[in-house]
Amino acid sequence: MTPSPQDQGNWQRVHPISPLVRGWVAVIGVLVVFGRNTFEDLLRSASSGGRDAVEGPPAWLILAIVGGAAVIFGTVFFLSWYFTRYSVSDDHVRVNSGVLFRQQRQARIDRVQAIDVVQPLLARIFGLAELKFEVADAGKSAMRLSFLRLDEARRLRAAILARAAGLTPLAGNAGAVPEAPEREVMRLSPARILGSTVLSGTTLTLVGAAALLAVLASSVRSWAVLAGFLPLLLGLVAAYWKSFSTEFNFRVAVSPDGVRLHYGLLDTRSQTIPPGRVQAVGITQGPLERLAGWYRVHVNVAGYGVDRSEGGGRSVVLPAGTLDQVLQVLELILPDPGTPDPVGVFTAGLTGKDSDGGFQPSPRRARWLDPLAWRRSGYRATGTALLCRHGVVFRSLQVVPHERTQSLGLFQGPLMRRLRLIDFVLHSTAGPVRPVVHHLDLMQGRQLFLAQASRAAAARRIARPDRWLEAPQPIDQDKEYLHEQ
Amino acid sequence: MREPIDPAGVDFRRVSPRLIRLRLVAKGASGLVLVLLGALPLVLRQTDVWHGFPLWPAVVLPLLVVLAVVWRLALIPRQVRAIGYAEREDDLLIRRGLFFQRVMVVPYGRMQYVDVSVGPLERAFGLASIKLHTASAGTNAILEGLPAAEATRLREQLSARGEAKLAGL
DSSP: OOOOTTOOSOOEEOOTTHHHHHHHHHHHHHHHHHHHHHHHHHHHHHHTTTTTGGGSOOHHHHHHHHHHHHHHHHHHHHHHHHTOEEEEOSSEEEEEEOSSSOEEEEEEGGGOOEEEEEEOHHHHHHTEEEEEEEOSSTTSOOEEEEEEEHHHHHHHHHHHHHHHHTOOOOTTOGGGOOOOOOEEEEEOOHHHHHHHHHTSHHHHHHHHHHHHHHHHHHHHTOTTHHHHHHHHHHHHHHHHHHHHHHHTTOEEEEETTEEEEEEOSSSEEEEEEOTTOEEEEEEEEOHHHHHHTOEEEEEEETTTTTOOSSTTOTTEEEEEEOHHHHHHHHHHHSSOOSSSOHHHHHHHHHHOOTTGGGOEEOOGGGGGTOTTTTTTOEEEEOSSEEEEEEOSSSEEEEEEEGGGOOEEEEEEOHHHHHTTEEEEEEEOSSSSOOOEEEEEEHHHHHHHHHHHHHHHHHHHHTOOOSSTTSOOOOHHHHHHHHHTO | OOOTTSOTTOOOEEOOTHHHHHHHHHHHHHHHHHHHHHHHHHHHHHTTSSTTSOHHHHHHHHHHHHHHHHHHHHHHHHHHHHOEEEEOSSEEEEEEOSSSEEEEEEEGGGOOEEEEEOOHHHHHHTEEEEEEEOSOTTOOEEEEEEEHHHHHHHHHHHHHHHHHTOOOO
């Protein structure tokens, strides 16, 4: 290990039982494999009245195997724990891990995109938590500290967020940072989550599968086809359960460090998205959700990427909310809507058509390409964000702040060329929201393209600094600070 | 040549016409392989290795492949001439495509890094490709067929402007 000059001597280890919490699946697996043989032999000898007992392995062998396994697991776990160390300095979070293949990872604190405190079920039982620190690399490699005691994880989160915000606590005095107070804004009842699970796209799949099954069964006149659908059915049940257990007890809170989301039935997670880290917002409503008048709100955050491994729900900021709740959440993640009438504009974006709410709609000839949804297609630029509206069965509204625009594109295929139509595409960071405006009039699209490019350029010049509690600086000073790196 | 998709008031610089020859060579070579593969049944049939193969598919298949390859090759000059780029004050514009046209604008301040690559064939023609990366995977901004000197100049220019206008994420 090479001690770096910045090493402030505050290297710490994670909680000793962490490897067990992480590796319990392997332990259980080995126990099952070894245990089953032994157990079966025992059973056999018992059922045969002990006559076959001599054939089973002697007790000392079983003990030796169990003991050996314990020693091996213990050693591996001890080494893995011993070699995993982390440190939080004023500018960096560092994690060193690995026994044979050493890994040293460090991330700049002011580049933090989001921080999660995750508690898988087993960790919850032990009062432990994992701290996940996201930087902008599309969800490939977060910094994970697993596992810490829950209060330690929260203290560390507060310290990291305070430093990221630009507050500088006394060096080596991380404990002195009080946790930013949070105010609960919204809490979704279990009934709401159950309802949203039932009204989700999974049900549409189920209905489709059931219809297909009915047709097949009546034409083949045999129930044998049912067997073929069993895996699909199991998959759907699993999807329902996953959606319900992930989103259970969903709470939205706000603190000076950003938006806090808490959710989970067995595994719980609490996410913090600092201000200005939301790259794009997508509000969607499927045909079943419309019956209840609920919307689902997704966000693109640079660190989350399209990572679906952990329940896929990390980018959801509201699983099922009424229009009022959606507007409330939007107010938290886009504090400045850039229009005097945000309620009217966003409502028009969600439910309106044609030029409601000042939206620029697609021309009438777009119906040749888009017979149902052409009246919904449209956009509206406010002072701070671009709103893209589309979809009539699956309604959706995408909001991209001007200062978060990465690049823009125009696209035209041969048919669109004939109809003098054009698609306008906004490139956002990887995530569930892919903003696009379909089938605009050619002139209008070209105009939007150039106007949006200059709006984005203007917004970048006055963008807030990465450290959100510092006062905004003119771009020249920002440059100096960037040269320091 | 001005397409309706091109934004008004922007003059695109075109890439080197040598890219036409480069692509003709590259696509011609892969086309030749395809044609040979397509002609395989006919050859096998004529040499009595695979006697049972019916005559007309054996003849039609290579003809279709030849047609497709010729069509693809014939499009190359126009496709190459459709590639263009324009450096503006705050961003770089890139256009391409004949049937499916695309125009893209990449702000200098959003560029994370710039790739310049030269393959063996490109080196033989004195050309290079340049690719711009932003934080979005959707930004597919690649420019092929730049003369090597122009690629170097563009890279330096882009990096300098990117640094001057750098804006986090």
